[in-house]
Amino acid sequence: MNHRRNNAVYAVAVISLMLALMLVFGYTPLATISFAGFSITLMGIPMAVISCLFGPWMGLFAGAVWGTIAFTNAWFGMDALGYALLNEPSIPLGLRIGGILTCCYVARMLVGFLSGLFFDLMHTVDHKGYWSSLVGSATVPLLNTTFFMTFFCLFFYSTDFLQQNYVLKLGAANPFLFVVLLVGWNFLIEFLVNTILGSTVTYGIYAGSRKLNVVSPFPHFFQKKQKKAAGTALK
Numbered sequence: 001m002n003h004r005r006n007n008a009v010y011a012v013a014v015i016s017l018m019l020a021l022m023l024v025f026g027y028t029p030l031a032t033i034s035f036a037g038f039s040i041t042l043m044g045i046p047m048a049v050i051s052c053l054f055g056p057w058m059g060l061f062a063g064a065v066w067g068t069i070a071f072t073n074a075w076f077g078m079d080a081l082g083y084a085l086l087n088e089p090s091i092p093l094g095l096r097i098g099g100i101l102t103c104c105y106v107a108r109m110l111v112g113f114l115s116g117l118f119f120d121l122m123h124t125v126d127h128k129g130y131w132s133s134l135v136g137s138a139t140v141p142l143l144n145t146t147f148f149m150t151f152f153c154l155f156f157y158s159t160d161f162l163q164q165n166y167v168l169k170l171g172a173a174n175p176f177l178f179v180v181l182l183v184g185w186n187f188l189i190e191f192l193v194n195t196i197l198g199s200t201v202t203y204g205i206y207a208g209s210r211k212l213n214v215v216s217p218f219p220h221f222f223q224k225k226q227k228k229a230a231g232t233a234l235k
Contacts, residue, residue, distance in 0.1 A: 006213075007214050007216070007217045010209060010214040010215075010216075011216060014050075014053065019046070019050075019062070019065060021045070022047070022062070022065055022066060023069065025041065025042060026066070026069030027069065027078075031043060033193075040186065040189055040194075041190065042193070042194065042197065044137070044140040044141045044190075044194035044195075045137075045194060045197050045198045046062075047062055047063070047066060047108075047198075048115060048133075048137040048140045048198035048201075048202055049201055049202050049205060050112070051112045051115040051116035051119065051140070052116060052119035052132065052133060052136035052202045052206075053205060053206060053216055054116070054218045055116050055216060055218045055221070056112075056113045056116035056117045056120065057116075057218060057219060058112075058116065058218050059111075059112030059113050059114075059117075060112050060113040062112045063105075063111055063112030064105060064112075066111075066112070067105035067106075067109060068104075070103075070108065071100065074104070082100055084161070085099070085100060085161070086100055088159075088161045090160055091156075091159050091161060095155060095159075099151070099152075099155030099156055102151045103152050103155070106147070106151065107144065107147035107150075107151055108144065108147075108148075110143065111139075111140055114139060114143055115137075115139040115140050118136050118139050119132045119135065120132075120221040120222050121221070121222065123220075123222070124222050128207075129203055129206040130203055133202040133203035133206060134195070134199040136202065137195050137198030137199040137202055138191070138195040138198075138199070141187075141190055141191045141194045141195065145187050145191075149183065153175040153178070153179065166178070170182065
């Protein structure tokens with residue numbers, strides 16, 4: 001019973017801290033780093049920690065929190081493009097609401113679930129957690145950009161608003177080129193920063209939890225393989 005209580009305390013403490021960071025990062029400029037014309041966000045760090053350490057289902061939950069932050073930012077005008085799309089009269093209301101909800105919620109929830117799944121998959125062969133943390137953290141910025149921009153183009157690329165205000169100005173001949181020109185080097189820097197910091201924090205917490213003999217009380221995939229491998233390692 002004591003072991004279960006320790007696991008629960010560990011999970012509540014880490015998840016609460018990461019969710020608090022997500023709220024601070026989402027509603028303040030503290031997590032936005034701007035330099036030399038680039039602007040990146042550190043939101044992928046707490047997202048990676050929750051998804052990797054507590055499994056795909058908690059990653060899905062963290063993605064929903066991230067989606068809520070993104071949607072409220074668009075709704076209240078803290079996200080200029082999202083706010084403009086939500087209030088653009090030339091775009092049908094259903095397309096506006098459905099598109100923004102899909103970009104905010106579906107994209108981020110898929111990111112959380114899949115990053116946790118990749119961590120679990122890597123963990124079947126990487127029992128110390130170093131490479132698992134690296135791969136799981138790297139998938140967050142990579143999948144976030146992939147899913148968000150895919151849904152964004154599916155819903156809004158052909159609208160007159162986006163064509164006139166963004167596509168033509170960028171000189172993009174197709175959706176793929178539009179995405180490349182829009183995210184550009186900014187994505188590469190954000191990817192590197194979030195991967196390095198995210199994997200460092202994730203692995204640090206994971207290594208500490210092993211020393212304290214506490215584990216996630218939430219379900220992970222490939223559990224049987226992990227437990228068998230862990231038992232072999234202890235021998």
